[in-house]
Amino acid sequence: MAECGRIMALGLGFYQSSFTNFNTQIPLAIPWNKKPTRRRALTGPLASTVVEEKEKTATKPPPPKLKVEYLGKIVPVLKEEFKYANLLQVPKVEKVVVNCGIGEAAQNAKSLEAAIRELSLLTGQRPVKTRAKKAIAGFKLREGVPVGLAVTLRGNIMYNFLDRLINLGLPRTRDFQGVNPNSFDGHGNYNIGVREQSVFPEIQSDSIGSTRGMDICITTTAKTDSEAQKLLSLMGMPFREGVAPVVVRKKKRRVNPKDFKGRYRK
Template sequence: MANASSAATLSICSSSSSSFFSHIPTRVPSQFSFNHQKPKCRLLTIRAAVYTAPSPTPMPAASSSGIVLVDKSDSDKVNRLKSVYLEKIVPILKEEFGYNNIHEVPGIEKIVVNCGMGDAEQNSKGLEATIKDLSLITGQRPVKTRAKKSIASFKLREGTTVGIAVTLRGNVMYSFLDRLINLGFPRTRDFQGVNPNSFDGHGNYSIGMRDQSVFPEIRYEALGKTRGMDVCITTSANTDNEAQRLLALLGMPFKEGAGPTVLLRRKRKKAHHFDSKIKGKK
């Protein structure tokens, strides 16, 4: 009987204790919590360095006309035309013309952009607007060109402003030529290629453009009077054939089936030739 009573009391105590502890919150307050920092252990990572032999540089892709096409990787570069010239065009020119030294390979020295304005003295606002547009196109502020001597028939005095001009060199020059070839010419109305006979005989090439709005820097709605400009590309080539091949590899869209022609000038006859003909008739 004693054992049964003790077991009954134990069951009552256990049930009462379980009901009592069930009301106690199991969450420990923050003031009694202990911050146990986990031991930091460095994880050793082994990286295997795999050496890959450099693959040979592929030959530049060329179209049927012989123009070096710009790769997609080159299009992301800032001065892509300059990199294409140094990496691809120089070896091609050296092989075609048989240059012994790399410094003999022709290159572009400078580009002069000229815009004539006959009413520059009477239209100061138009002059400032043209200077602003040309600076946006070329990336460099142009200077005013002035008359060197007075011409009475044209009502021109010495020192008056007759236009603006800018000379480009270096990276700015390659950037402007890239935009001229790939953006300016394709947006020109009824464009069928540039004239290949515009060389001066010393490797320099001149282009005339009637409208400046073909460049995307000029907003069409903000365009006032349409003005043209002259672009003169100065190269270090000795002949026109070398200069034309250089510009063609850079992407200049020449007209098909034409090339630089050599003008044969007739000898000027002197006075004694005419005297002999007159004497023969007599």
């Protein structure tokens, strides 16, 4: 028994010594008595520099052609002609609002979705529904029923839409002779009416369910109509020539008979 115990002790000592020598000569990738550590997210200034490098490497789309032309050519011309003291006084296009009536399509879900899809293709932005504010029995109209679509364009999408409207949409209009220069509202804003949505190349004539017109309101920062007209004409808006300006007449004041009620009494 003593001999067997001595042999077992020698074997156990040899096993432990060989395991320790093997571990010291070839260390394990993850020690058996330690848990693997997780990578922590970068914080502080190092994280901001990494984000900036990613943004620089990302490809950005080129700016709209009309915007580049406005900043490079139109702004100096307007500043010299109207004698602006500061570049911030030069008028610019602030936003473009496109309205479209849907008519009977409000009662049909498929026609309403088709109208939304068409206006989204034209403007590059999904429109919102405009609803009736009150019920009108003569038109079979209830309060809250969608009666039209509207979309407000700003920034690069606005410049792209104006470029396609001026160079592609308006010239394709039937019997087009130019837009009316008297459609300004007196505050530098201009309104255009388009009878058919098929004048834009994005809409195919075969896929049109029903013809819909639209109203386009171009809002500028100009203080007068003459400044706004000059801005839009430099952008390429084809104004009709030979149209006489509209004479704005003052409204006559309505006489209230109560003012003369006791004037001639004795």
